Amino acid sequence: MKFFVDSADLEAISELADIGLVDGVTTNPSIIAKSGRNFKDVIKEICALTPGHVSAEVVATQAEQMIEEGRHLRKIAENVCVKLPLTLDGLKACSTLSREGTPTNVTLCFSANQALLAAKCGASYISPFIGRLDDIALDGLELIEDIRTIYDNYGFETEILAASIRNVNHVKDCALVGADVMTAPPAVIKSLASHVLTDKGLAAFLKDWENTGQTIL
Numbered sequence: 405m406k407f408f409v410d411s412a413d414l415e416a417i418s419e420l421a422d423i424g425l426v427d428g429v430t431t432n433p434s435i436i437a438k439s440g441r442n443f444k445d446v447i448k449e450i451c452a453l454t455p456g457h458v459s460a461e462v463v464a465t466q467a468e469q470m471i472e473e474g475r476h477l478r479k480i481a482e483n484v485c486v487k488l489p490l491t492l493d494g495l496k497a498c499s500t501l502s503r504e505g506t507p508t509n510v511t512l513c514f515s516a517n518q519a520l521l522a523a524k525c526g527a528s529y530i531s532p533f534i535g536r537l538d539d540i541a542l543d544g545l546e547l548i549e550d551i552r553t554i555y556d557n558y559g560f561e562t563e564i565l566a567a568s569i570r571n572v573n574h575v576k577d578c579a580l581v582g583a584d585v586m587t588a589p590p591a592v593i594k595s596l597a598s599h600v601l602t603d604k605g606l607a608a609f610l611k612d613w614e615n616t617g618q619t620i621l
């Protein structure tokens with residue numbers, strides 16, 4: 405499973421990239437607003453941190469303007485992936501941009517039928533938001549499973565990008581049902597490494613080692 409970082413925090417992305425945990429990055433207008441930075445500047449800087457796809461989202465709501473915005477965003481860097489909302493206009497823009505060879509990420513997906521449409525329009529990625537479904541007591545994971553089945557039934561190449569990941573269990577569950585990619589905030593990705601028994605075991609090993617009085621180097 406590929407790991408994307410759902411953030412515009414350059415320091416956090418860099419830290420995870422140095423560990424080897426960044427296959428790409430996703431942003432959305434809320435994340436950009438939170439960064440307080442200029443949209444195009446921050447996307448350009450993120451694109452320099454990873455060779456993977458960096459999703460930059462259009463804000464127009466009509467297909468023609470979405471296409472123009474997408475073409476403009478694509479000029480920022482080779483690895484920009486144009487993010488489009490799952491509306492009929494977004495799908496139309498997705499078809500056009502995909503035909504032009506631009507990577508596309510269709511976002512705000514909350515149903516398997518929406519994911520089917522995105523695949524038919526040539527999306528590179530579909531982003532089902534599992535946390536937001538869980539927030540309203542629906543089953544986000546079931547949506548990922550349904551999309552996996554549908555895409556496999558017909559050999560669609562659109563990658564399932566599990567989004568709105570809120571905790572470590574979401575990551576494990578998405579991996580178990582075969583999501584191609586997951587995108588999560590840096591804190592969630594870092595917390596995947598934590599286990600109380602790892603901390604306890606390491607402390608015991610280091611204490612016993614200290615008692616030997618030896619050094620390795």
Ligand code: E4P
Binds near residue numbers: 511567
């Ligand atoms: C993904 O592309 C979205 O930016 C993100 O995962 C949304 O997450 P949220 O529901 O926690 O805002």
